[in-house]
Structures are given as C-alpha cells and as structure tokens.
Amino acid sequence: MTTTVLSARDRMLRAQSAARSVGLLSDRAKSTALQAIADAIEAATDDIVAANAEDLARGAESGLSIGLQDRLRLDATRVSALAAAVRDVAELPDPVGRVLDRRTLANGVELTKVSVPFGVVGSIYEARPNVTVDIAALALRSGNAVVLRGGTAAEKTNAALIAVMRAALAAEGIDPEAIQTVDEFGREGARELMQARGIVDVLVPRGSAQLIETVVTESSVPVIETGAGVVHILLDATAPLEWAREIVVNAKVQRPSVCNAVETVLVHRDAAERLVGPVVGALQERGVTVHGDAAVAALASGIVPATDADWATEHLSLELSMRVVDDLDEALEHIRQYSTHHTESIITQDDAAAERFLAEVDSAVVMANASTRFTDGAEFGFGAEVGISTQKLHARGPMGLPELTSTKWLARGSGQVRV
Amino acid sequence: MTTTVLSARDRMLRAQSAARSVGLLSDRAKSTALQAIADAIEAATDDIVAANAEDLARGAESGLSIGLQDRLRLDATRVSALAAAVRDVAELPDPVGRVLDRRTLANGVELTKVSVPFGVVGSIYEARPNVTVDIAALALRSGNAVVLRGGTAAEKTNAALIAVMRAALAAEGIDPEAIQTVDEFGREGARELMQARGIVDVLVPRGSAQLIETVVTESSVPVIETGAGVVHILLDATAPLEWAREIVVNAKVQRPSVCNAVETVLVHRDAAERLVGPVVGALQERGVTVHGDAAVAALASGIVPATDADWATEHLSLELSMRVVDDLDEALEHIRQYSTHHTESIITQDDAAAERFLAEVDSAVVMANASTRFTDGAEFGFGAEVGISTQKLHARGPMGLPELTSTKWLARGSGQVRV
Missing domain, CATH: 3.40.605.10 (Aldehyde Dehydrogenase; Chain A, domain 1)
Known part of the structure; x- marks a missing residue:
C-alpha cells in the first residue's frame, strides 16, 4: 500500500x-x-x-x-x-x-x-x-x-x-x-x-x-x-405568577449549558413586587445565582449586584441576570441592545403586548407564554437539527x-x- | 440650519x-x-x-x-x-x-x-x-x-x-x-x-x-x-438546425452586454458538420466574431482561433467562443470547468440527454431548448428584479x-x- x-x-x-x-x-x-x-x-x-x-x-x-x-x-x-x-x-x-x-x-x-x-x-x-x-x-x-x-x-x-x-x-x-x-x-x-x-x-x-x-x-x-444565545424573557405587567415561575425555571434550569436557555429576565415594574420574590426564590431553590439590578435586590434576598457586563453575558450555567424595566418600550430597547437574535419570550395575559412583542423583537424565534427551550429542531418536529441559525440569510432559527x-x-x- | x-x-x-x-x-x-x-x-x-x-x-x-x-x-x-x-x-x-x-x-x-x-x-x-x-x-x-x-x-x-x-x-x-x-x-x-x-x-x-x-x-x-455569466449553449447531436440557429443568435445578439447572453457554444461532434457552418454564418451575418477551435475553423470561414482564455471570458459583446466536443460528457466537463453557474442551455431532441443535462449542470438556471436570455426576473414573471444570484445560499437565479x-x-x- x-x-x-x-x-x-x-x-x-x-x-x-x-x-x-x-x-x-x-x-x-x-x-x-x-x-x-x-x-x-x-x-x-x-x-x-x-x-x-x-x-x-x-x-x-x-x-x-x-x-x-x-x-x-x-x-x-x-x-x-x-x-x-x-x-x-x-x-x-x-x-x-x-x-x-x-x-x-x-x-x-x-x-x-x-x-x-x-x-x-x-x-x-x-x-x-x-x-x-x-x-x-x-x-x-x-x-x-x-x-x-x-x-x-x-x-x-x-x-x-x-x-x-x-x-x-x-x-x-x-x-x-x-x-x-x-x-x-x-x-x-x-x-x-x-x-x-x-x-x-x-x-x-x-x-x-x-x-x-x-x-x-x-x-x-x-x-x-449558528450562534450564541443571550436569550431574554420579559415578565410583563399581567404575567401570571405560575407561568412566570415555571417558564423562567424551565428555561434556566432544565439544561443551562445550551443556547436556548434563558440568560436575562426583564420584569415590568408594575409586576415586580408580585413576581420578583417568588421567581427569584424558585430559581434559588434550584441552585441559580441571580445577578440583579437595585430594584431586584430591593425585592429579594441573595441577589448578586448585576454589572453592565452581565446583560451581554451568555452564562451557560446556573446564573441569571434580572432587571426591572419601566414598560414594554424599555424592555424592547434592552433586548435590542443585548439580544443575540436567537430567542426571546414574553409572559403576559395582554394580547396587545404579546402581539407587539412578537412583531417588534428581531430574533429568529419570538415567543409569547412559552419556554425558550422550545427553540430546537427536534421540538419543532424537524427530526434532525443542523444547528440554530441566528442570521437572516438563507435560514433563520432551527x-x-x-x-x-x-x-x-x-x-x-x-x-x-x-x- | x-x-x-x-x-x-x-x-x-x-x-x-x-x-x-x-x-x-x-x-x-x-x-x-x-x-x-x-x-x-x-x-x-x-x-x-x-x-x-x-x-x-x-x-x-x-x-x-x-x-x-x-x-x-x-x-x-x-x-x-x-x-x-x-x-x-x-x-x-x-x-x-x-x-x-x-x-x-x-x-x-x-x-x-x-x-x-x-x-x-x-x-x-x-x-x-x-x-x-x-x-x-x-x-x-x-x-x-x-x-x-x-x-x-x-x-x-x-x-x-x-x-x-x-x-x-x-x-x-x-x-x-x-x-x-x-x-x-x-x-x-x-x-x-x-x-x-x-x-x-x-x-x-x-x-x-x-x-x-x-x-x-x-x-x-x-x-x-449577483454574478458574471460565462453562459453556455450545447448543440447536442440531435439539435434541430432551426432551433440551434435561432436560439444561439437570439442568446448572443439580442442584447450582448448582459449577463444572460451566451458566451460559449459547444457543438456535439456528431452534429458539427450539419450545424457549425449555418450557425456560424447566421452569427457572422449579425456581426458576431466567432472564436473557434480547430474543428470549428475546419467547418466555417472567418473563424478567429480560440485561446484558452476565451473559454473563461464573458465577452459581453458581439464575440462568441465555439468548440466541438466529443460527447455530452465532454460538454459537461467543459461547463464544469468554465461556467460561472449562471445559465446553460442544451438544444436537443433527445429527452434522455436533456434530462441528464438538466440534472447534472450545476447552475442557477438550466435549460433545454430555450434561449438563455430568459433568465430574467421580468421574464420569470417576478415583476421586478433585484439581481440574478449565482450563489447557492438564500437565493439562486433571478x-x-x-x-x-x-x-x-x-x-x-x-x-x-x-x-
């Protein structure tokens, strides 16, 4: 030979x-x-x-x-x-x-x-x-x-x-x-x-x-x-506590090392008092370290102060960034600034807010009231996944x-x- | 102000x-x-x-x-x-x-x-x-x-x-x-x-x-x-003279400066004697200079000897390269080597040859028995044309x-x- x-x-x-x-x-x-x-x-x-x-x-x-x-x-x-x-x-x-x-x-x-x-x-x-x-x-x-x-x-x-x-x-x-x-x-x-x-x-x-x-x-x-996922969930003013808690925990904890895991949770100011404590508590019970802004720290214990770098970080681990925003506009602005255009989800009972979020967020997959972990070829029923495209040419998403x-x-x- | x-x-x-x-x-x-x-x-x-x-x-x-x-x-x-x-x-x-x-x-x-x-x-x-x-x-x-x-x-x-x-x-x-x-x-x-x-x-x-x-x-x-077009027409063994002549003249002469104009005509050896003379004559009547290989020069007058560079040239003018090939395989090999993957057409009455050409030529538009000038957004009925993509990602063709x-x-x- x-x-x-x-x-x-x-x-x-x-x-x-x-x-x-x-x-x-x-x-x-x-x-x-x-x-x-x-x-x-x-x-x-x-x-x-x-x-x-x-x-x-x-x-x-x-x-x-x-x-x-x-x-x-x-x-x-x-x-x-x-x-x-x-x-x-x-x-x-x-x-x-x-x-x-x-x-x-x-x-x-x-x-x-x-x-x-x-x-x-x-x-x-x-x-x-x-x-x-x-x-x-x-x-x-x-x-x-x-x-x-x-x-x-x-x-x-x-x-x-x-x-x-x-x-x-x-x-x-x-x-x-x-x-x-x-x-x-x-x-x-x-x-x-x-x-x-x-x-x-x-x-x-x-x-x-x-x-x-x-x-x-x-x-x-x-x-x-096929890209990194700095994935956001917005807990809107009308987000039901049960959905907020279950979806955030699922999106962070089920498999923290993958690109469709949530990295940043934004909380509408009108819902902060109602949601931050229980959601942070549920995360902490599962071993998640929450990096929060001052408003989050005022509503929950055990919060690590969030730095500017946190908002741009794909933790890929049991760490999560959390911030209180004044309204949907501020949430959309935050997402525009930090999203890697992979997946974002809004938790809300307000159809108008949901439809605005779906229309205005410029990501491969935009969700209302579902876990970001669903962004996946197998979950979408494709039978196989080549990757998840975060660009806009030829293919976008799973x-x-x-x-x-x-x-x-x-x-x-x-x-x-x-x- | x-x-x-x-x-x-x-x-x-x-x-x-x-x-x-x-x-x-x-x-x-x-x-x-x-x-x-x-x-x-x-x-x-x-x-x-x-x-x-x-x-x-x-x-x-x-x-x-x-x-x-x-x-x-x-x-x-x-x-x-x-x-x-x-x-x-x-x-x-x-x-x-x-x-x-x-x-x-x-x-x-x-x-x-x-x-x-x-x-x-x-x-x-x-x-x-x-x-x-x-x-x-x-x-x-x-x-x-x-x-x-x-x-x-x-x-x-x-x-x-x-x-x-x-x-x-x-x-x-x-x-x-x-x-x-x-x-x-x-x-x-x-x-x-x-x-x-x-x-x-x-x-x-x-x-x-x-x-x-x-x-x-x-x-x-x-x-x-959106690319250059070194566009080929193959005159197959069974190409009818009338189609061969009309399509080649149309593809070269109707608007020579555009990317879907033909640049190289390949002629099957079995059809060369029957087609080269009349097709070259029709082109020359319309002011086209034909750059041909020895086999073409032996069958028509006024042929400029083709150089290797001619096969890779997008003339965009009243010039055309012409070569006699032994068979469909040699034609496909020539196209693989020199095509810019824009448009190629076969003129033939042999359905098997047509289907093989359509399957094996790797170009944005592959034709049988039609002028390459049809590769155009307006002709395809798109109403407007952004360009003609010669790549494979996202969009291909008009x-x-x-x-x-x-x-x-x-x-x-x-x-x-x-x-």
Missing part, C-alpha cells in the same frame, strides 16, 4: 468531485448508505473507543477541562447513540428534488424550481465527536459531500469515525471521498477550508461564540452562523435537512427565443 | 434605527410612499438632470468611456422611466407577512413562520443612477432601510435622487433616514459598508465581475452574489421581492415548558 500525501486543498477537490455523484443518488441509496454507516459504527465500537481513549489521555495531560473531557468521551453506550442518530437521519424524507415553484411562461417555456444539494458542506467545530457523525449524516442525507474540521482535542476519535464512515460508503459503492477531514492540517486546514470559495459551497461553524466569530470574519465561503439544500430553476422549452 | 457632520457609521446606524419603523409599515403605507417618491422624482426632473450634467461634464473631462457616459446620462425621458419603475414596484404584492409554515406542537404551542424584512439592505454598484432608485424602491417595498454606495462617477446624480426620495418619505410621515448613502465617503465609505456586520443585514453588489469579487472577498456582511425578506418563527403558547 502506497501512502499518498494529499494537501487540504486536494481533499476538498476530491469532496467536490464526489459531490457530483452523491448529489444524484436516489432517496433509497442515501438511506441505505446511512443504515450501513450506522451498522459500521456499532461494529467498530472497540476501535472508536480505543482511539477516543488516546484523545482523552492527551486531553488529561494537556489540562483539558473536566467538562470538555466529558464532551469528548465515547463509551459503548455513546457510540450506540451515535449510530442511532444516523439511523434517525436515514429515515427522514429526502430534502432533494422537492418542487418549490412551477410556472409556464406565455410562450410555453415550463419553469420548475427544485431543491438541489449545495454540493460541498464544510463544518468547523470543537471537541465534539458526535458533530462529526451528525454533520456527515445530515450532509449525505441531503446529497452533499462534507469537509470536516473537528479540532485537535478529538483528532484520533474523529479520524476513527471518519475512516469507518468512508469504508461503509465504499462498501455501498458510493465515492468515499464524499466525507473528508482537514483535521491533520491543524489551524492551516481550518484556514484553507474558510478560503475554499468555489470548492466548498457553505460553511457551518458549531461551537463557542469565539469560534463562530472567527469563522464569520475570516471565511470567504458563505457561512451559516435548521432541518431542507436548509442543507439550495435550489435550481429548470426551464424546458421547444425552441423559444426572447422577443 | 446647522450642518451636522455624520460619519458613514452614523448614517448606517440611522438606517438601522429607521428600519424598525419601516419594517412595521402596512402594505398600503409602503405602496403610497412609493407612489409619492415616483411623483417627486418626476417633479424634480430639472434638478436631477442638472446634477447629472455635472457628473457627465466631470466624466467627459476624466475620460469616462462613451459607454459609461451613456449609462450615466439622464434626460427627462429617462427620469420618467425611473419614476415609472418605482410605480411598478409600488404595485407589486407586499412580500412581508407571508405565512411560510405553520405547525402546532403536541403540547399546544402554535408555531408560525412568517416573512419579515431583512432590516438594512446595502448595495454597492457603479455609475448607474437607475440602480439608486431601483434598489431604494425594492428595499422600501419589502420593508427594509437601504444604504447605497453608487460610485463617484454618478455622485451628484445619486445625491439629487436620494435627496428627492428622502424628502418624499418625510412628507409621507416616514423616517427619511431609511434611505442613506455613503457616497461622499468614497472608497472608505464602501469599506465601512462592507464591515458593518450587525448593522447592515445583507449586501447586494451590482456591477463588474471585479467589483463583485472585491465585495465577496472583503465583506463581513453577508453578500448575495431574485424578486421575496428574496429581500428573511423569516421569523412566532411561537404562541399558554404557559408550556419543555419536559
């Missing part, structure tokens, strides 16, 4: 070439390939766990945080979960070939707008082996090739997973070059991926706000920004498989010319 | 602020405002033509080409045409507030996906005063504020047009800051516009390939690329008003939390 040294660019060009055949695969062929990948992942559990152990040992030596070590860790149960996720994707409807528009011109030319794969999807992410499998499966289901850059901490694990997936594709008669990694090229690989305009069609970063900022700033490949497709106009004529 | 010196950034921030109220305007208010703008433009014809004369005089002094001087020139007739175009936009349906998806979760939360304005649309373009009015009107119709950078050659004309449009907005009680220019800041204004991520939501460059390349490369604001909107999910609940 000869060893070929391929550059990062060579690998991306191979992905581009593979994308042509993968883009033409039938629904059934893609689904069957994903089932084969799931089986292959489970069959290779021992190899994958062994590779993962190498990454974990290196991580422990280099001082990787316990939290990141946990994210990185794969055992047999987690490998099975990876395979199960691939099987779920295999069963989703094919997003390619949907007819999105159809019109016949007066001269008889028939126009059809159909969904088509992007071609090559790139992803840059951090220390999460599950993303390696998720993104590869979602890309393949939507007829795309994929180029992955998964970070040094998970390098061996990702290499093992990618080798298994590529072998499974080859065994199914599908070009294995459709799944590529530039991990071994380190930061230079990430840089080349970001500059591969014309080869890579879209780049989806997944990870910290800093990683996403770097990709958005440095990439000449179009990026779908992205499902259709968001991994582009469109193409087909025109069928019989000799027509323009007059 | 005091003179306030505003920076480019100040102007963009004012546009962002104005976008909030403009985004909430009713269909009727936007339509009425556009009618008022059209009236105001016609009423100000003398001022606009006078400002334009200053630009033209400066252009003539500085050696602006005759072609560009003609693009720049406004007389009373052309000013009326600008106003008429605004009236057309006023009558288009409002693209904001369309319900694009609706689902009720098992827990009763109602989700609605609606179209919303982007917020602030930026445009960088060159020496075409009609774009100033077109983009401002399209942006306003879709509830967006706009920041324009129209190039130094048209500076006085654009300033006059923008002053008229802003005054008309103010008279209608609409925030005039919704129409902004950064023209007076020159290249620095363009640079700041490209870096205004978080203020400007999307940037639409219109102009030369070089201008678009610069914007795509330098902008951190998401860009919708863009109408809906492509100037984003989406937002609205969630209406009654106290639901995630379990």
Whole structure:
C-alpha cells in the first residue's frame, strides 16, 4: 500500500468531485448508505473507543477541562447513540428534488424550481465527536459531500469515525471521498477550508461564540452562523405568577449549558413586587445565582449586584441576570441592545403586548407564554437539527435537512427565443 | 440650519434605527410612499438632470468611456422611466407577512413562520443612477432601510435622487433616514459598508465581475452574489438546425452586454458538420466574431482561433467562443470547468440527454431548448428584479421581492415548558 500525501486543498477537490455523484443518488441509496454507516459504527465500537481513549489521555495531560473531557468521551453506550442518530437521519424524507415553484411562461417555456444539494458542506467545530457523525449524516442525507474540521482535542476519535464512515460508503459503492477531514492540517486546514470559495459551497461553524466569530470574519465561503444565545424573557405587567415561575425555571434550569436557555429576565415594574420574590426564590431553590439590578435586590434576598457586563453575558450555567424595566418600550430597547437574535419570550395575559412583542423583537424565534427551550429542531418536529441559525440569510432559527439544500430553476422549452 | 457632520457609521446606524419603523409599515403605507417618491422624482426632473450634467461634464473631462457616459446620462425621458419603475414596484404584492409554515406542537404551542424584512439592505454598484432608485424602491417595498454606495462617477446624480426620495418619505410621515448613502465617503465609505456586520443585514453588489469579487472577498456582511455569466449553449447531436440557429443568435445578439447572453457554444461532434457552418454564418451575418477551435475553423470561414482564455471570458459583446466536443460528457466537463453557474442551455431532441443535462449542470438556471436570455426576473414573471444570484445560499437565479425578506418563527403558547 502506497501512502499518498494529499494537501487540504486536494481533499476538498476530491469532496467536490464526489459531490457530483452523491448529489444524484436516489432517496433509497442515501438511506441505505446511512443504515450501513450506522451498522459500521456499532461494529467498530472497540476501535472508536480505543482511539477516543488516546484523545482523552492527551486531553488529561494537556489540562483539558473536566467538562470538555466529558464532551469528548465515547463509551459503548455513546457510540450506540451515535449510530442511532444516523439511523434517525436515514429515515427522514429526502430534502432533494422537492418542487418549490412551477410556472409556464406565455410562450410555453415550463419553469420548475427544485431543491438541489449545495454540493460541498464544510463544518468547523470543537471537541465534539458526535458533530462529526451528525454533520456527515445530515450532509449525505441531503446529497452533499462534507469537509470536516473537528479540532485537535478529538483528532484520533474523529479520524476513527471518519475512516469507518468512508469504508461503509465504499462498501455501498458510493465515492468515499464524499466525507473528508482537514483535521491533520491543524489551524492551516481550518484556514484553507474558510478560503475554499468555489470548492466548498457553505460553511457551518458549531461551537463557542469565539469560534463562530472567527469563522464569520475570516471565511470567504458563505457561512451559516449558528450562534450564541443571550436569550431574554420579559415578565410583563399581567404575567401570571405560575407561568412566570415555571417558564423562567424551565428555561434556566432544565439544561443551562445550551443556547436556548434563558440568560436575562426583564420584569415590568408594575409586576415586580408580585413576581420578583417568588421567581427569584424558585430559581434559588434550584441552585441559580441571580445577578440583579437595585430594584431586584430591593425585592429579594441573595441577589448578586448585576454589572453592565452581565446583560451581554451568555452564562451557560446556573446564573441569571434580572432587571426591572419601566414598560414594554424599555424592555424592547434592552433586548435590542443585548439580544443575540436567537430567542426571546414574553409572559403576559395582554394580547396587545404579546402581539407587539412578537412583531417588534428581531430574533429568529419570538415567543409569547412559552419556554425558550422550545427553540430546537427536534421540538419543532424537524427530526434532525443542523444547528440554530441566528442570521437572516438563507435560514433563520432551527435548521432541518431542507436548509442543507439550495435550489435550481429548470426551464424546458421547444425552441423559444426572447422577443 | 446647522450642518451636522455624520460619519458613514452614523448614517448606517440611522438606517438601522429607521428600519424598525419601516419594517412595521402596512402594505398600503409602503405602496403610497412609493407612489409619492415616483411623483417627486418626476417633479424634480430639472434638478436631477442638472446634477447629472455635472457628473457627465466631470466624466467627459476624466475620460469616462462613451459607454459609461451613456449609462450615466439622464434626460427627462429617462427620469420618467425611473419614476415609472418605482410605480411598478409600488404595485407589486407586499412580500412581508407571508405565512411560510405553520405547525402546532403536541403540547399546544402554535408555531408560525412568517416573512419579515431583512432590516438594512446595502448595495454597492457603479455609475448607474437607475440602480439608486431601483434598489431604494425594492428595499422600501419589502420593508427594509437601504444604504447605497453608487460610485463617484454618478455622485451628484445619486445625491439629487436620494435627496428627492428622502424628502418624499418625510412628507409621507416616514423616517427619511431609511434611505442613506455613503457616497461622499468614497472608497472608505464602501469599506465601512462592507464591515458593518450587525448593522447592515445583507449586501447586494451590482456591477463588474471585479467589483463583485472585491465585495465577496472583503465583506463581513453577508453578500448575495449577483454574478458574471460565462453562459453556455450545447448543440447536442440531435439539435434541430432551426432551433440551434435561432436560439444561439437570439442568446448572443439580442442584447450582448448582459449577463444572460451566451458566451460559449459547444457543438456535439456528431452534429458539427450539419450545424457549425449555418450557425456560424447566421452569427457572422449579425456581426458576431466567432472564436473557434480547430474543428470549428475546419467547418466555417472567418473563424478567429480560440485561446484558452476565451473559454473563461464573458465577452459581453458581439464575440462568441465555439468548440466541438466529443460527447455530452465532454460538454459537461467543459461547463464544469468554465461556467460561472449562471445559465446553460442544451438544444436537443433527445429527452434522455436533456434530462441528464438538466440534472447534472450545476447552475442557477438550466435549460433545454430555450434561449438563455430568459433568465430574467421580468421574464420569470417576478415583476421586478433585484439581481440574478449565482450563489447557492438564500437565493439562486433571478431574485424578486421575496428574496429581500428573511423569516421569523412566532411561537404562541399558554404557559408550556419543555419536559
């Protein structure tokens, strides 16, 4: 066996070439390939766990945080979960070939707008082996090739997973070059991926706000920004205590480390006396530290004084910022200033206030009387989630498989010319 | 009256602020405002033509080409045409507030996906005063504020047009800051516009390939690329002579300076002897210079030898490149290598070849047996055209008003939390 040294660019060009055949695969062929990948992942559990152990040992030596070590860790149960996720994707409807528009011109030319794969999807992410499998499966289901850059901490694990997936594709008669990694090229690989305009069609970063900022700033490949969530809940003057308490607690405590968890609660002055005490009490009972302004501190005990920095902070932990606002206008102004345009919710019994909030808040998902934790592809019924877009181009909010497709106009004529 | 010196950034921030109220305007208010703008433009014809004369005089002094001087020139007739175009936009349906998806979760939360304005649309373009009015009107119709950078050659004309449009907005009680220019800041204004991520939501460059390349490369604001067209027609083995001749002549000659005009004709070897002579003859009769490969030169007279550069050239003039290919595979390979992914068409009577071409060519519009000149918003029945996107994200092909909107999910609940 000869060893070929391929550059990062060579690998991306191979992905581009593979994308042509993968883009033409039938629904059934893609689904069957994903089932084969799931089986292959489970069959290779021992190899994958062994590779993962190498990454974990290196991580422990280099001082990787316990939290990141946990994210990185794969055992047999987690490998099975990876395979199960691939099987779920295999069963989703094919997003390619949907007819999105159809019109016949007066001269008889028939126009059809159909969904088509992007071609090559790139992803840059951090220390999460599950993303390696998720993104590869979602890309393949939507007829795309994929180029992955998964970070040094998970390098061996990702290499093992990618080798298994590529072998499974080859065994199914599908070009294995459709799944590529530039991990071994380190930061230079990430840089080349970001500059591969014309080869890579879209780049989806997944990870910290800093990683996403770097990709958005440095990439000449179009990026779908999946973003940080400085998520707000406004307790309006008429907010029922029970809804306020249950929704705020759920939105903060159920899973504090994710982007749809609430970070800041705004309380209408007219409701402050009625709501601040019980809501803060319920949060504190669940171990939440509340950073509050003076008005909040006057109505509850155990409040850490809020700083200006708190309003812009995505805590991602059992910490929450709380502020009393004079009215809906002040709440909207606060949200305009600090929101990352992910999700905001108003708790109110005033329909006019709810509708104004829904109309004026400029975020991917705007809610009335529901927990911000519902901003999620699975909750929305998409069956899979590519990420949650916080930008306005192409996709906004939870992205499902259709968001991994582009469109193409087909025109069928019989000799027509323009007059 | 005091003179306030505003920076480019100040102007963009004012546009962002104005976008909030403009985004909430009713269909009727936007339509009425556009009618008022059209009236105001016609009423100000003398001022606009006078400002334009200053630009033209400066252009003539500085050696602006005759072609560009003609693009720049406004007389009373052309000013009326600008106003008429605004009236057309006023009558288009409002693209904001369309319900694009609706689902009720098992827990009763109602989700609605609606179209919303982007917020602030930026445009960088060159020496075409009609774009100033077109983009401002399209942006306003879709509830967006706009920041324009129209190039130094048209500076006085654009300033006059923008002053008229802003005054008309103010008279209608609409925030005039919704129409902004950064023209007076020159290249620095363009640079700041490209870096205004978080203020400007999307940037639409219109102009030369070089201008678009610069914007795509330098902008951190998401860009919708409207691109160059190295457009191909393949004359397949079974192409009827009449269709081949009429479509190629129409696609090249009807308006050679636009992006949907054909630049390269590929001829299947089995049809070369039958088609090359008559098609080249028909082109030459219409004044077209044909750059051909050796096989073409062997079948027709007056052929300029084609160079490698010709295949990548968007002539935008009465010049055309022509090559004989062995088969459909070679044609697809040539198109993959040289296409700018705008429009390609196959002329054939072989349905299998047509369907393969439609499936495998990766362009915004792929045709069988029709002139490439049909790739156009008006021809597609969109009523207005924002540009023709040659990228795959958000919009592909001719863009109408809906492509100037984003989406937002609205969630209406009654106290639901995630379990």
